[in-house]
Amino acid sequence: GENVEQHPSTLSVQEGDSAVIKCTYSDSASNYFPWYKQELGKRPQLIIDIRSNVGEKKDQRIAVTLNKTAKHFSLHITETQPEDSAVYFCAATLQSSASKIIFGSGTRLSIRP
Amino acid sequence: DVKVTQSSRYLVKRTGEKVFLECVQDMDHENMFWYRQDPGLGLRLIYFSYDVKMKEKGDIPEGYSVSREKKERFSLILESASTNQTSMYLCASRGTEDEQYFGPGTRLTVT
Numbered sequence: 001g002e003n004v005e006q007h008p009s010t011l012s013v014q015e016g017d018s019a020v021i022k023c024t025y026s027d028s029a030s031n032y033f034p035w036y037k038q039e040l041g042k043r044p045q046l047i048i049d050i051r052s053n054v055g056e057k058k059d060q061r062i063a064v065t066l067n068k069t070a071k072h073f074s075l076h077i078t079e080t081q082p083e084d085s086a087v088y089f090c091a092a093t094l095q096s097s098a099s100k101i102i103f104g105s106g107t108r109l110s111i112r113p
Numbered sequence: 114d115v116k117v118t119q120s121s122r123y124l125v126k127r128t129g130e131k132v133f134l135e136c137v138q139d140m141d142h143e144n145m146f147w148y149r150q151d152p153g154l155g156l157r158l159i160y161f162s163y164d165v166k167m168k169e170k171g172d173i174p175e176g177y178s179v180s181r182e183k184k185e186r187f188s189l190i191l192e193s194a195s196t197n198q199t200s201m202y203l204c205a206s207r208g209t210e211d212e213q214y215f216g217p218g219t220r221l222t223v224t
Contacts, residue, residue, distance in 0.1 A: 009153065032211055043203065043215040044156070089156060100146065100171065101213055105155035 002027045006104025023090035024072040030092040117216040132191040136204030145187035146205040
């Protein structure tokens with residue numbers, strides 16, 4: 001069945017450094033790849049997404065890259081700040097009106113001051 | 114602003130009890146989902162519904178059932194709660210756009 005693998009499970013970086021989280025997916029029909037951020041005690045919220053017709057997308061300090069051939073995508077956070085500390089989930093789905101999103105297992109990112 | 118609400122933030126039940134978790138969304142979304150979240154296991158899909166009275170099993174449906182009698186409401190039912198169902202339960206909804214909106218979660222403890 002569909003599967004999304006996410007690495008690493010925990011990541012600690014110095015404030016100001018970059019963080020990279022990587023995911024692979026199994027269903028080659030997947031064409032939409034969102035990333036969610038969940039701060040402690042809060043609900044997951046969408047921070048960025050990418051569609052299969054695009055290789056890279058940026059939003060300020062956050063960027064996502066997609067390699068369809070290899071079936072992997074990555075989240076890049078530059079100039080990390082304390083407020084970036086959270087659990088990040090990648091996900092993959094087939095865009096349609098009735099489809100489920102398959103989530104990765106999550107990465108706990110900690111920013112060291 | 115999309116709002117997804119869940120009936121309880123914290124719930125404590127005894128083994129064998131029937132448990133109802135309610136989720137309501139106010140954006141006329143077709144799709145609604147129930148996940149459970151456990152440390153190290155991410156968000157695992159229990160059931161989802163793409164229309165009133167329609168339901169599909171997710172990855173871990175065993176021990177759960179769902180009900181969707183109205184478009185805005187999606188209920189998760191634990192017929193006979195067990196201790197291994199102690200978890201955080203998250204409801205979500207999604208319309209024709211891509212973003213999935215989550216509720217605040219219900220932390221269920223079964224003793």
